[in-house]
Amino acid sequence: MSYRFFLEAKPSAELITLEGDQAHHAVQVMRFKIGDAIVLFDGSGVEYHAVIDQIAKKRLELRILDTVSLERSLDTKMTLAVAMPKGDRQKFLIEKLVELGVECLVPLKTTRSVANVNEKVLQRLKKQVVEACKQCGRNRLMEITEEKSLSQFSEDLGSGCQKFVADPYRGMPVSQWLNRSCSSTESRQIAVAIGPEGGFDELENELAHALGIQPLHLGPAILRVETAALAVAAIFGIGNEIE
Amino acid sequence: MSYRFFLEAKPSAELITLEGDQAHHAVQVMRFKIGDAIVLFDGSGVEYHAVIDQIAKKRLELRILDTVSLERSLDTKMTLAVAMPKGDRQKFLIEKLVELGVECLVPLKTTRSVANVNEKVLQRLKKQVVEACKQCGRNRLMEITEEKSLSQFSEDLGSGCQKFVADPYRGMPVSQWLNRSCSSTESRQIAVAIGPEGGFDELENELAHALGIQPLHLGPAILRVETAALAVAAIFGIGNEIE
Numbered sequence: 001m002s003y004r005f006f007l008e009a010k011p012s013a014e015l016i017t018l019e020g021d022q023a024h025h026a027v028q029v030m031r032f033k034i035g036d037a038i039v040l041f042d043g044s045g046v047e048y049h050a051v052i053d054q055i056a057k058k059r060l061e062l063r064i065l066d067t068v069s070l071e072r073s074l075d076t077k078m079t080l081a082v083a084m085p086k087g088d089r090q091k092f093l094i095e096k097l098v099e100l101g102v103e104c105l106v107p108l109k110t111t112r113s114v115a116n117v118n119e120k121v122l123q124r125l126k127k128q129v130v131e132a133c134k135q136c137g138r139n140r141l142m143e144i145t146e147e148k149s150l151s152q153f154s155e156d157l158g159s160g161c162q163k164f165v166a167d168p169y170r171g172m173p174v175s176q177w178l179n180r181s182c183s184s185t186e187s188r189q190i191a192v193a194i195g196p197e198g199g200f201d202e203l204e205n206e207l208a209h210a211l212g213i214q215p216l217h218l219g220p221a222i223l224r225v226e227t228a229a230l231a232v233a234a235i236f237g238i239g240n241e242i243e
Numbered sequence: 244m245s246y247r248f249f250l251e252a253k254p255s256a257e258l259i260t261l262e263g264d265q266a267h268h269a270v271q272v273m274r275f276k277i278g279d280a281i282v283l284f285d286g287s288g289v290e291y292h293a294v295i296d297q298i299a300k301k302r303l304e305l306r307i308l309d310t311v312s313l314e315r316s317l318d319t320k321m322t323l324a325v326a327m328p329k330g331d332r333q334k335f336l337i338e339k340l341v342e343l344g345v346e347c348l349v350p351l352k353t354t355r356s357v358a359n360v361n362e363k364v365l366q367r368l369k370k371q372v373v374e375a376c377k378q379c380g381r382n383r384l385m386e387i388t389e390e391k392s393l394s395q396f397s398e399d400l401g402s403g404c405q406k407f408v409a410d411p412y413r414g415m416p417v418s419q420w421l422n423r424s425c426s427s428t429e430s431r432q433i434a435v436a437i438g439p440e441g442g443f444d445e446l447e448n449e450l451a452h453a454l455g456i457q458p459l460h461l462g463p464a465i466l467r468v469e470t471a472a473l474a475v476a477a478i479f480g481i482g483n484e485i486e
Binding site: 001072073074088096135137138175178220221222230231234238240 | 244315316331335338339342343344379380381417419421422461462463464470478480481482483485486
């Protein structure tokens with residue numbers, strides 16, 4: 001895959017100038033030369049195939065040769081609401097959910113949540129989304145919303161969306177759901193809530209039930225938060241592509 | 244889930260003594276008391292339910308009350324051969340493959356491999372397996388073999404095992420394989436080889452083909468090594484349980 005640059009906005013002309021960290025990295029670290037091909041993306045689902053026209057110390061001038069509509073997205077539109085872990089586990093989670101094609105991540109407020117996703121954290125997570133998209137070729141950014149409660153999360157979903165909550169002790173096995181969906185014309189929009197370490201409390205479980213969110217069972221082991229999230233993403237995403 | 248201790252060997256009596264790091268952690272950090280219940284496992288697929296009988300500063304005496312055969316393993320027996328990543332990504336990979344129920348991990352020697360798994364590294368990885376098993380409740384350890392080449396890996400598999408190689412550009416989509424296996428009585432033993440960053444080289448791809456290893460496609464994005472491995476584990480494992 002070609003080297004990929006992220007543009008904050010749609011390019012307005014065929015000739016564009018890149019400055020700042022990305023340009024510096026391209027010139028000083030990657031040692032690109034005039035005439036080298038690179039790919040630009042702006043997160044909207046298209047990529048721009050460009051060549052380098054001019055190079056200065058911290059600036060690149062590029063000529064866009066072609067615009068290609070190419071999302072690299074999956075057939076199932078996935079929203080995951082996750083009681084976010086901290087530190088490296090949080091960073092890893094973001095990277096993996098981007099790679100695995102999750103459309104929208106909702107940081108979930110729960111009684112036992114350990115990480116608070118304020119505006120500053122949100123900005124950091126969004127930068128990590130861009131980095132992961134550069135790496136994996138995804139051309140539409142994963143959205144990250146502000147923190148939501150379980151009921152806010154549920155209310156904000158469209159009516160065609162199937163709602164699940166990961167449950168270590170009960171619920172329909174995820175394999176059963178997949179087998180049903182193989183041969184059906186059911187909605188390809190799913191949303192899954194994943195609770196914190198120690199699980200949702202009793203009241204939250206009752207609320208999920210009242211909101212019509214179905215419990216989903218993810219096998220016999222007790223999965224960490226980020227493991228449950230990425231397993232759900234892999235199974236409903238790559239594991240559920242229309243052939 | 245109760246606090247879990249790992250035993251290096253099968254307990255030979257009803258009363259056993261724990262010393263060393265685990266006992267120290269239990270007494271000084273977890274502050275267990277006489278009469279507290281804990282779970283012991285020795286990696287063989289059973290767990291022992293015990294209570295604390297005596298506590299010293301760095302020693303615990305435990306009485307085993309019950310022995311339960313409980314593997315928390317999956318219906319599909321998975322062997323993954325992975326061109327190992329380095330550093331945190333390697334550590335994360337081990338933890339996730341244990342949680343996701345992989346039975347055996349083969350560090351894969353390839354032309355573009357970046358990490359060398361020598362005896363010292365292998366011992367470190369095996370400790371990480373134990374830690375992950377403590378956390379997720381798994382009672383049979385994930386095996387890690389010595390490094391193997393693609394052909395050694397293939398030769399050492401049983402004849403009933405289906406062999407795949409993850410391929411970013413071609414092959415049968417993993418979803419198609421799952422749909423076929425839903426309704427079939429095909430083998431529940433699979434083995435998947437996952438190449439390094441930059442992929443297998445041309446010769447390795449030809450070798451895989453000659454060895455009868457089928458290419459398997461994991462969606463439109465270019466996945467990192469550890470992402471491909473954990474996606475395969477989630478889809479073939481939890482995503483493929485017999486209902």
